[in-house]
Amino acid sequence: MHRILIVEDEQDIADLIGFNLERAGYEVLKAYDGIKGCELALRERPDLIVLDVMLPGRDGYSVFREIRRDPRCAEIPVIILTARAQTEDRIHGLEAGADDYLTKPFSPKELMLRVQAILKRADPAPGSVDFEHGPFRFDKNSLKFYLSNEPVELTSTEFKLMLFLAERAGKPQERNALLRTVWGYSDAAYSRTLDTHMKRLRQKLGTYGAWVHTIRGIGYSIAQPEE
Numbered sequence: 001m002h003r004i005l006i007v008e009d010e011q012d013i014a015d016l017i018g019f020n021l022e023r024a025g026y027e028v029l030k031a032y033d034g035i036k037g038c039e040l041a042l043r044e045r046p047d048l049i050v051l052d053v054m055l056p057g058r059d060g061y062s063v064f065r066e067i068r069r070d071p072r073c074a075e076i077p078v079i080i081l082t083a084r085a086q087t088e089d090r091i092h093g094l095e096a097g098a099d100d101y102l103t104k105p106f107s108p109k110e111l112m113l114r115v116q117a118i119l120k121r122a123d124p125a126p127g128s129v130d131f132e133h134g135p136f137r138f139d140k141n142s143l144k145f146y147l148s149n150e151p152v153e154l155t156s157t158e159f160k161l162m163l164f165l166a167e168r169a170g171k172p173q174e175r176n177a178l179l180r181t182v183w184g185y186s187d188a189a190y191s192r193t194l195d196t197h198m199k200r201l202r203q204k205l206g207t208y209g210a211w212v213h214t215i216r217g218i219g220y221s222i223a224q225p226e227e
Contacts, residue, residue, distance in 0.1 A: 002119055003027040005046040007037030007063065008081070009055050013104075017050060017081075020108045021115070034058025041067050046076065048119060050111070053082040053093075061096060068097060075143070077118045077156055081106065094196035099157045100183070101193070117184030122156035133166040134224060135208055147208060157182060158201055165212070165222040172215040194220075 004026050008014040011032060018028040029044060031037035034055035041049060041063070049067070053060035060080065067073045077099040082089070084103070093101045100114050122143070129140040137146040138159070145154045145162065154162065161182045165173060178194055198220060202209035210225040 001025065001027050002047040003029060003044065004115065005029040005031065005037070005040055005044065005049045007031045007034065007041075007049065007055065007060070008052045009033060010052075016108060017111065020112055024112055024116075026115075032056075034060065034063045038063045038066050041076070042070055042073060045073055047122070048115060049076055049078045050081050050115075051078055051098075053080060053084060064096060064098065074153065075155060077122055079111075079114060079118065081111070091192060091196055094193055095200060097155060097200070099155055113184060118156070120184075121160045121182070131163065131167060133169050133222070134211065136162070136166050136211075136222075138163050138166070147205065152204055154201075154204065158197060158204070161197055162201060162222075165220060169222045172218045172221045175219040178219060 004021055006014050006017050006028060008017065008030075009032050014030050014032065018030060021028050029040055029046060031040050035057040037051070037055065038058060051060045051064060055063070060082070064078060067076060067078070078097075079100045079102060080093045080098045081102050082093075082104065090101045090103075099118050102111060102114065131138045131140065135148045137149070140163070143156055143159050145152050145159055161178065164178065164181055175191055175194055179191070183193065198212065198214075202212050205212065211222050213221045213223055215221055
């Protein structure tokens, strides 16, 4: 059973989320302020965190940074759930490393679908299966990524996005196909989510970021850059 931590200061919202998660078969932990939320995350190491931004005691981004600094919790998927609905707020959350960003008011059904999609891509595949393309190597079992045989820390979302492109190297992949496969939905309103993740991936790849190509009007592809 997956355990999910809800860090939300509005108890009625936390209870609504918790009710839907428990009905879907998840074990739920709750914290109503940032300090307790950070303590629970580091101690319990849940499978996913639903994190509000505006929290008493310690704001959500401070909690998020503390979780990411701890190597035991660095790869826990995080969904930011907040009333901050401006585009720049969404970009800030995703660039910080969040796996998804949902604004209030929200549909509990949509939140459940996003939780399911993230946990599905975070679950290891049966057996150790490696895939290699150029300087990139993927361990599908442990969700570990290697760049020229050196480990590079990717979130489960970044891993699946990179793997999807690498397995189809040289072939442009449409934005909607990437959103549908990696995030579980293809709403054009979330197209910036894809762009933000690609930007962060390029940064993590360093000089090998040149292998990730933007195909104007279509999407993205992975191919060895021309010399």
